[in-house]
Amino acid sequence: MSCFTCKVFGEENTDCQGVLQQCENDDDFCATQIESSRIGNDNRVIVRKRCMPAANKNVCRPEPMKLDCTKLILSLYSECCFEDGCNSNGLKIPADNTTKNGHQCPTCFVENSNTCPCSKTELKECTGNANTCLEFSGHVQRPEDVEKLYAFKGCVDGNLCKTDLSKLPGCEVGSDAKLTCT
Structure with a gap:
């Protein structure tokens, strides 16, 4: 399998021009991805084309x-x-589904800490x-930014x-990352 590979940073991008590259494994597949990570008004967008391992087929949706922690x-x-x-x-990115789905989760966001204080936790209606x-x-480095500790x-x-966080197209997740889903 051969896939185009490239990576470009910038909110206005939906494509990048790349070179055809041989994938490492026979069961790899090709992916074009766009990742947007917004903290407040700071939106970091990256477009990436690449070979992906078969274990990450769950990203094909x-x-x-979406992950929504309010901030x-x-x-x-x-x-x-x-x-x-x-x-x-x-x-061609589909419109965001903002319909409330009846599920609620605790929400909080803290920089430079590995825990969310109870006083900062609110309930969020999921969409x-x-x-x-x-x-x-854990530590995360967003595109064109320095690594920071987040909770x-x-x-x-x-x-x-279920996604291997080390395979995100833009954000680089540190080895100290702890992720729990319920």
């Missing part, structure tokens, strides 16, 4: 996977294909396919809980 919103959209050079096109509660602590809780698409 018809709608974006932090992470959205990951992936288009996957299974033929040589099939990921040459840009993305779209985010029907799982997530708790995270957060919120609503998440359960498929994001």
Whole structure:
């Protein structure tokens, strides 16, 4: 399998031009991904094309996977294909599903700490396919930023809980990361 590979940073991007590269494993597939990580008004967007390991096929979804902790919103959209050079096109991102789904989760967001103080936790109504509660602590380096320690809780698409966090297209998650989904 051969896939186009490239990576570009910037909120206005939905595509990047890459080179065709041979994948490492026979069961790899091609992916074009866009990741948006918004903390307050600071939105970091990265588009990436690459070979993906078969274990990460759960990222191939018809709608974006979303994590919503009120102050932090992470959205990951992936288009996957299974033929040589099939990921040459840009993305057409579906609209965000903001319909409340009846699920609620504790939510909080703290920088420079590995715990959310009880006083900072509120209840959030989940939307779209985010029907799982997530708790995270650990170091993360967002695109074009320095590594920071974060703790957060919120609503998440359960498929994001099954994703190898080291394979995110933009954010680099540290080895100290602890992720619990309920």
